[in-house]
Amino acid sequence: MSPQDPPSDQTKPDDVSDLPHDSGPAGGWGSLKGIARIFGDQWPSPTVTDTLRRLNKPGGTMCASCAWPKPANYHAFEFCENGAKATIWESTSARCTPDFWDDHTVSALRDWADHDLESTGRLTAPMRYDADTDRYVKVSWDEAFSEIGTILKGLPPEEVVFYSSGHAGLEAAYLWALMARAYGNNNLPQSSNMCHETTSVGLTKVIGSPVGTVIWEDLEQTDCFFFFGQNPGTNSPRFLHPLKAAKDRGAKIVTFNPVREQGLISFVDPQDLHAMTTGEATVISDQYHQLRGGSDIAAILGICKAVIEADDAIGGVIDWAFINEHTQGFEDFIDFARTTPWQAICAECGLPESDLRDAARVYMQAERVIGVYGMGLTQQTHGSWNIGMLTNLLMLRGNIGRPGAGICPVRGHSNVQGQRTVGIAEKTKLIPMDKLRNLFGFEPPQQDGLHIVDAAQGLIDGTVKAMVCLGGNLMRALPDTDRLEQAWPRQRLSVMISTKLNRSHLYPGQSAYILPCLTRSEVDDQESGNQWITIEDSFSMIHGSRGHRKPASPDLKSELAITCGIARAITPANPALTWEAWQADYARVRDLIEATYPDDFKDMNARMNQPGGFWRGNPAHERVWKTDSGKAEFTVPDKLNALDFDDAPGRFRLLTMRSNDQFNTTIYGYSDRFRGIEGTRDVLLMNPEDMAEAGLSHGDIVSLVGDAADGLPRRLDGLSVVHFDLPRGTVGSYYPECNVLIPVGLHDQLSKTPASKGVPVRIQATRPTA
Template structure:
């Protein structure tokens, strides 16, 4: 076994997820970012009917019955945005872009809120203040000189429905469907795979379904960090003795035990609740094999004893079962075990538990989607649920766990590079212009086009585009080749510093702030992971009088660019009801939008599979066939090859790093670590705490390397290793993607690990 020695910043954390540790971390976030007088009032408005939607995760709210509706990481997101720290023009005058690039991502965002519109001055290598209208005019001039297909319109999932809808209208009237967005890098396999299986690219469960579920299967996600409010739901289910079966390569504290900060008994007694009833450490990239193993066992059980599969549901509501079953029969248990890292007996035990349940929910995250077979993984989960009719009944269904608070809403209102003809026709009828029909660029294609010099401009509605992308060795320099880059955000990040020939940095209002337009204060809307659309209204005084809302900034650029526009952009943003009227006319499901959004809690968009209606070409749900398990077994069984997973720390949300700790994994004050199984360390003669180099195995022979990383022993599946995102993005090749949907494979990169310097 690997020798354990003391390593700076690495020590066991024995507490549960949540509990006093979460309250302490919340207090620290408040103390470091906000005034202690205003912070409690602000936090108590989070996720309330008359308040603002948390800018963190997309987990829905439960009827506002509890004392507070925010979690530790939600409090971090709110205080991070509502910070009292400021980054005015004087700061930029005293700091060159070259000097700022030397700072860490954490240091950059921790400087505080942007206060003025800025433009890059190449002569001094600094940003300087510029008037809004002057900036808009120059951007419009540049855009009119480019072909529309040379421009990329990137969107972060934190943008509101109103901002995203105006953004896609602007780009389409301008003449392009180039919409790289954060969905392309996370849940695109859901958007592509689920429509093939059940006809829609969204989950089918409601929060109430968890109250009647008899079994929850959790695959490839870490709720304690990435969607923490889900922990309350899992906590309730566990205390009702609902089995929760977890598949995850790493042992994650939140999936083991949790103390609810709103439980007086647990807080007073330092008690906690077990979450996972069974925990399977599946190999990274082994999810497809594990799912096929469970389903192979189910079919064998049904053949032996009958009444395991829901044959009536399969016959009435599905097609493709025979080919699906034949493929399972032809898949060997040897290949399943090698590819999944699990034993046949373990997967058979899951099948038995699943067969006993009359209502099962499967939840999944980016551990399923961020693979080169992510779309196939999603379809296999749908197959598992179809076998026992776990759609269209209480307590059952599929639950993809979205990250950003409105990433699902952005897609609903039109942020897609592959718009339907029906949607485009609705826009033409309602808005008076003919949008382009050719498919545009997703995130990877956009970056490839920038690298090749074909794309000349990038407009970013939020986000940290270059840092979020794979292969920073080629992605970062591509930013400098652009004629124009425009960034809309609340804080400074590294992408803003990868300047092009002309670069503009626009400060926008945050979710917590009052949005005042010409007809009064405005509300925006968001859609959560369960298709609930609700209003959000900020209450804080804006960080600067020079801030504008995202809808106003989009409208300002559009107005300056489209000189003969069919739309009155300034009228649209005078009152966001005008934007919602257009959404109602062009996006199905938004009938009486302005009326329904004024109801506390909002409304739910239509989800046909909940009524056992399938908007597929055949009108039925469709089983899939995954033939790659043998191939997976060969790749993952190769000598000396490990599978790298990029992960977020507990003090992190996507590329935003709130602090340098990862409390639940026992990492404090650092991020330069590689999590390894003790046997994998021992096999390579590496000790806990040794410095190592990580190299990606590429098909082209190009070497991708991350050097001088500290290897630490951790309970992770043998053959799998993990490092922090985005630092480890340098190891992810840009072309290592899911060919069906374009999502980068951040979660199963084949790598080799060796002593630093090759020693």
């Protein structure tokens, strides 16, 4: 299919009755075939092989996919299947030029699938929406910046939002935040608001750190991993290498997840010739416990209860020295664990007491334990309780702040953590406003800005009049899709800094611009030469990155250059705001980052390219607790699950999931081989017993209907039921399609992270498969 042809239904059949369920290992030949398929689909520039060779190595390009750390002792190929797909996807030979709009209107493109929109190729020139023709038309960069500036200067600052995805480097992110504050607001939501803001808020509350405590050396020393709600096979495949190394030296891995994710079951290392030749797989999880969606609190409490009972019986199990010296609130927690009946714990999580005791036995036998989690814990209405409970478990045996142990949230986007570090935050308490005042000679705004959930509600209410987006596909990524599609065009202005066409471009504001940017792997040639940028990984390591490929179009600008162009148009004249000089030499921006955050970024320019990156430090890693009490805090949840609704006849707990063929809202194709889903994304994964009770058969076509407390109608039609190994009462379907079912107001109560892993739904049968 030509990238500019209309989408075809041939790739997404209605009938999925013959879908196989692939039980093969992660990695191996399946991974290589997946890469080859995307390569053949995109026909990227031949230079992509050189980019892949340099990926995640000193002097090369840091992967634009996940935020998994880059080891100092790197492999010959330091990329995974998803990293290769992301690199190939952005290196495509297809181009979405201004001529594309001669044959397509914005309204007509709304019927295209996400995959087909991005398959039109790289955007090549800045574009402005023309309402009379319902098309985008080419505009010069100077015109775009001037017109955007005129509109923004005419709006009250509180009505404007400056969103950023997790892609841009630290330099562009720092200037983006500076631009917003010089303009007059702290409306700086970021993609972490939708995934790991629960970590930033929840971990800060209990250990005083907004990020995980683990570094690379801890992975090499640990005796045991406990996984909760994280899937390395799809979301961070390079994690599988240290997991295999841990298994080879005898470490144990215990997994809790409603879904049996193949990456946590078995793995064949594609860089191991013997394994590839023989198919010999490493068994990853020693125990795999499929708990009910949203019930991690109960499962973790059961493990803690077993540990406490063992200490009561024989002593020497709990690390009392650590608890007495370093923690607060233990008495309330131990009383909660002792008085909560096993029957209540097991009824909630759906696991027998014996399973929880088996997990506790592994935990007690291990000297050093790392607790790993992902969005399966953060995206719940009480996700902060989940994180508090996992921290409770680790603290019982002193497994935070010593070698080989700690808490390890695995971030999604490549620089999502780093952007927060350098100032993209809506909360003023997180920003050294005095430093900004002294460095730049203006008074930064002191009022907290809008979280992304507040911004979405503001769009719906009409109080937000402009969205300026540094990357991302925000309208597709946010909950309440139908309401946002109605609200987005009512804005006075929408600006999208993008590499490819996406659905957010198809609902333009009254004035709307698409500003095309370079990718990370392309040469960023400024006055002082090809520029370095920096990113921060999940372990708080800072890495330099530089592109080597020729840009897809001579009319592209870097994210930092676009930021400076907008900033010049909207910020007051100020001799200290030298946007032109910063654009000419990014090293000057790194000097500003160091001046603003000297403890984290000392000698940044000198250290950014050292192998493995440089660590910006973490007090909790050294058992220094930056909490209100000065100690690590045990917490007690109000109930045994992290949901805001009760079970009821016909009500299910929906988990939204990502396929093996996607990254965030980017859909590379229709192959989710680990789940056996091929050729479609329109599926509802369901327990066979639940199917029988509901009178459904494999392949029936159903609708999911939202069952949230606000009572507003929400539905997703045309889903084929697939019998799947899930706990009873839990169903699964794909993100972002399921965002239509999630209310903006359904979010973690502490951090406002959308609760995409615990959505109340009902199922309505539409028709059986013919």
